[in-house]
Amino acid sequence: MRTLLLLALDPKPLLELGEARRLGDGEIQLVRRMDSGDVQTFRVIVERDPARALRWLAARPVDLVLLDARAETGLPLAEATSMLDRLYPVDDSHGLASRDRTLILLDRQAASATVAFRAGCHRLREPLFDPTGSELLDAVEALIADHGRGKIALCLAGGGIEGLLYEVGALRALDRFVLDRRLCDFDLFLGISAGSFLAALLANGVTPDEIVDGLRKGNDRVPRIGRGDLFDPNVGELGRRALGLARALVGSGTARNPLSALYRSLPSGIFAGDRLEKYFARALSSPGMSDHFEETRKPLFVGATDQDTSEAVVFGEPGWTDVPIHRAIRASCALAPFYAPIAHRRPLVRRRRVHPHHQHARRREARRVALPHRRPAGAHLLAGGGLRARARRPLRHDAGPEGAHQRALRQGPQRHRGDVSERGVPHLPAGGRGDEDPRRVADEVPLPGGDRGARVREHPAPGARRDGPAATRLRPPRGALRRVHAGPRARRLARRGAGLRVIPRRVVSLVPSVTESLFLLGLGDRVVGRTDYCVEPMPAVGAVPSVGGTKDADVDAIAALSPELVLVNQEENTEAIHRDLVARGLRVHLSFPKTVADAVALMRELAAMLGAPADHPALLRLADAVSEMERLRAHTVPRKVFCPIWMDPLMTIHGDTFISDVLDLCGGQNVFLDRPRRYPLAADLGRAAPWSNDRVGQRDTRYPRVTLDEVVERQPEVVLLPDEPHPFSEADAEVFRALDIPAAAQGRVLRVDGKALCWYSPRLAEALPQVRAWLHPEERRVAPMEPRVKE
Structure with missing residues (x-):
């Protein structure tokens, strides 16, 4: 007998599922007869007292929990919030109920749609907003029918052509004689090497019989595979390797290290694999087939390995869905030394606008790296495995953003002609300690990917002094920094915390979002x-x-704490504070993210500077959430949103703000996107006189001042009233509900959590789905993405 717990929910609609019989006070037995003739029996517990319900949950297991948090019929908001906190602790510890077995009912009033949703509803399986009786029955019936049945996955390994044929025969036997269901009806498919091709066919609905028939003589769904498709010699690379070996044998230095020349002569693969990839593409372009991970009949995942980082790559997961399936199969089948690996760029967060900082990062990542074989600039080698994949190590130890900074310091004035002083001496950006003891630097913990083991170039850049250790070669002579012309590259390095050759252990943060980020990153x-x-x-x-x-x-007080790094923000903090910190010789990192992409880059930069792992679960959740929001935005008609930040005078946001970019990413459109404001912020708040018309070009126009008539003219469909920087009250909300706008007519004037809109930290992983739920409440489920790694 299964148990259903109803919290403040009228049981009458559920009794239509079967025959009901009262067992006692608050207990009902429900007997449901299925079409197949089976009989299901349920014990329905009806409880309105949260304390008694919690005691009941602590003592007995429950199969399904239904919580009514609607204002008119359900629990009061405070009690519903307390119940959610007890059921699902914030720290993700073991709760009293299963999240995927919980259904919560909300109304469209501002209170339940914001505060209760923020309190924990967004972490549940299927929130229902104002459900009708039939919608509630359908949801409960789906949960009951799905109870006890987990998803079934089919995992297929490799083994070359012999393993492929063996797997095909085994799958055909299982499909015909063993299983009580067809293989194509499994819930998801995973494959590596040769098994990835079979998994792709099964995920597209191809039966094992059709696969056998296609491989043997070809059919409409699976073309026949020939010997030429499997074995296409890598003639070009074999010739280049042989020629390179001959040159190395007659060159200087080979006698001292002959194995190095021999290693570099080894090909990445005897067979190129191009014809095999074309066969995969031809097979997946057949009628009824799809070559895209998001369009297959069942979910598909293909495994491979990044040879440069030894990291596992799973095509089909967020961030790797844009790769064609035939390309992913080709990567998974690459087995050294038989098949050459493929080159593919790492996934980047795609934005409509690319910040100059990200353009610089992409150009930096697009450099050529000294590896035994060539590949497109910035690409990473993806392969299925093999001895070469296990034994290889990147020849460059200073890859990545930190390595780029270290190389820039070592290369001297060759970076940019403006990054030198008047004497031609390389300029060390502000914040660096050019005069510190190199022995101390060697004893400190180096940055990941830093200059550990780096050698001084045989021919230094012009102007770089040849004496002294590598870490101090760029130190200018005394007095040289008095007349410095810092070029654009030096300024960019200064903003990125240039000069940090050791991981800071004492950090002062003057930015609330950054402080939270450090704690969420384990720092x-x-x-x-x-x-x-x-x-x-x-x-x-x-x-x-x-x-x-x-x-x-x-x-x-900051200086008394002896910080090794001070984190400031151009908007949060004043210029005077920044200037005083620099004057005291403190290391200062200045940030100013205006988009979600900027925030993601800042989180990665903080992790790199302070030694947090690049694959930290918080960063992966954030990247997954951004990718999911971009996917949803591509299929969504944006809704017009008005988001004020101050009530008296009424002020809102310009398009060049972080809040506006959050709204855009979550499927909204700022109605004052292109509106410049008339007065500076200090004048708006009564703390300064308005500027004259001749100073318009100097104003910060990102926070325009508007009127209620202009709000009506823009006709917003949603009005979001955040609780910061101005704490909008219920009286303020009534002002907007009285306006002749679609948001007021549809009950979409909402008082919301301001941190979800303006805090740029890893909390965005939960905040972005939350903002989308405010803008598009009709969507059945908007939940944070699960991490790609096990925490």
């Missing part, structure tokens, strides 16, 4: 100072001493 033990507004995550951040506000931070 909270480095934070020795914060501001009064750095309040997340509690209680951990509460133990860190405060140095004042974001605008009036005490520079003396």
